[in-house]
Amino acid sequence: MQPGQTDGARAIAERAMDAMARHDVPATPENYTIWYAYAAGSDPELVKALDVVISNHRSFTAERNAEIYERFVSRSRLDHTVQAAGEGLETAMERVLRLLSDYGADQSAYGRKLAQISGTLDGGPTAETVQTVLRQLRQETRAILIKNQELEHRLSRSKREIEQLRKDLETVRRDALTDPLTGIANRKQFDQRLREACAAALEDGGALALVMADIDHFKAFNDRFGHRVGDEVLKLVARHLRNHLKGRDTPARYGGEEFALILPATTLEGAAVVADQIRRSLAQHSLTSRQTDLRYGKVTLSLGIAVYQLGERLDDLLQRADRALYLAKQDGRNRVCTEAQLPADAPGEVPAFTTANLGRLGA
Incomplete structure (x- = not known):
């Protein structure tokens, strides 16, 4: 490596370490790999993903850091x-x-x-x-x-x-295309399946519902019992989603403790029935340690639903489902809300869902 290249690498490393310190990211080899690439600007998709997290004022938790590493480094x-x-x-x-x-x-x-x-x-x-x-x-x-x-x-x-x-x-x-922890579709496969489902609905005029789901109080649960138990919670939720879906339905881990369901040929009312069945089934189960018989408590979900309007942008569909999910959180969690419940003339009362909003609600 030439002297100039050494100086450039050192400057990138310093920017990476400064950014990690600024956002309270532990200096592990995996995290350093991510933030060095961010400081160097070598992966535009990675830069965009981190900028979104930063702009939404979300903290870089161990789960989020692992997810980013899995998504970008493992992809490479x-x-x-x-x-x-x-x-x-x-x-x-x-x-x-x-x-x-x-x-x-x-x-x-x-x-x-x-x-x-x-x-x-x-x-x-x-x-x-x-x-x-x-x-x-x-x-x-x-x-x-x-x-x-x-x-x-x-x-x-x-x-x-x-x-x-x-x-x-x-x-x-x-x-x-598979989330390694839960075994269901990952974000990449979700994006692909949603595009395909919307294209099919546009072609045949059929219904298509999107459900966004989030584990209630997952951070507090994770902090109290540890990441290993948190992983078991994620796997438990994934199993419930998979067991209640069929045919062309797609359950996916959208990111962190958030999941998504793509339900082709399903109306808003039909999706609400499916979502509530999932919510009720999960709420009836209590997670218990097999080794110590320690009861960790119940795991509940909040779910938001929207249906595809033929020809609309996928971002608009996702935003409506996110806003419905936010409303379910705001109304007390462990419930299902649909886009039909969103205020039509006062969108400010239920702000467009962002990860920052969930952070304020203590997701």
């Missing part, structure tokens, strides 16, 4: 894995093509040899020439059979390699 590693698998597949295909090319050359050579051997009989067959021809045919045929067997073996091995690469790519694709 997945990209490298995809690239490596793609290069392996390309190498395997080149090997197969080379084998097939060699096979074609061997077959052509075999054909020319047969023609040459048969030419020895043009002057009239004799016992001696017939014996010679038979001997040469046996030799050439044995040689081509050995080559064919070797080709078959090598093609079989290449087939296994290609099949393994295909499985690796499928695993990478699945991991890239």
